[in-house]
Amino acid sequence: MPRIFAYIIHRSGMFDDSGAELLAAAKRIDPTATPTAIIAGWGPNLDAACSSLQTSFPEIWKIANEALAYPNAEVVRHALVSILPAGSIVLVLHDHFGIDLAPGLSIKLNAAFVSDVLAIEGVEGNFLKVVRQELGGQVSTHARCDISTGAVINVRPGAFKPEPDVTAAGEVVDKSSSVGTLSAKRRYIETIVAEGGDVDITKHAVLVSIGRGIQEKDNVVIAEELAEALGAAVSCSRPVVDAKWMEKSRQVGSSGKTVKPKVYLACGISGAFQHLAGIKGSPFLIAINKNPKAPIFQIADVGIVDDILEFLPLLTEKVRELRGAAAK
8 A cells, every 4th residue: 555645734834624534535545554744834824834733643753844834736746746755645725725736736746646635445456446526526536556666645624534543653854955956937925904894793602604505695694594593693605705695704715704713604515626626624513505416515514405494584583482491
């Protein structure tokens, strides 16, 4: 079995559940594997991130280089090519950075490449069997990936449930001296922080999130009434923001905010990876969608096939009824 690596993204020394998700994906490839985490950056935050990973991975490769002070897939690609053994399987999150990094990395490594993997069915000979989606998530494709010369795999955020930490103290191995001089044609300019809104959706334990299925702005009140009954906040997917039905600060996803609620109601949301990238912490996910083939159902804890315009008012009424009875 080829050696398995997971490239971990961190911000200011902190990382989200993606590291644990990549570890779970590695275990689906080989349950006996001891995957190695690779983490890159510069400054004291990098050491803090390595320490945090020690309870999850048995070994962590650290790449410290000033050129990696800001995320740059071109620079990271050069660094990884310098240290990865031939024939390695490399797991990378399927987010904006991972989509930028992985295809070129597979070419440099002369390895197979598979994007947006949401399930791994194991290894058969020299082939890794995976599941990904086509046509906007309407069709699931069962594919075989030839791993005889290695592979680079983009793993969909949220597709693999994080496993409990089992490692007592993973070893940190400094690989910085092996990468040589790093440079890139592109350069970091600045980070633009999104403006805050009237409600901080990252602070709420319960979110009622709406998507294109809400159909029009006047229907947003349906979700607001349910959120009020639950003591929750209303969030949304990108199409709702693009239509100017809700403000940008309410958007969940790779181009919006990252949230970590205990309960997440996905109402009329198909489940594109860009949206799922913003949901962390493995919340109890309830999906309500009138399309029974919506991708969101594949990761939901509870799936309800219904029109949200009809179902949400009934749910609101029931929640109010139960809360009224409990108050007596």
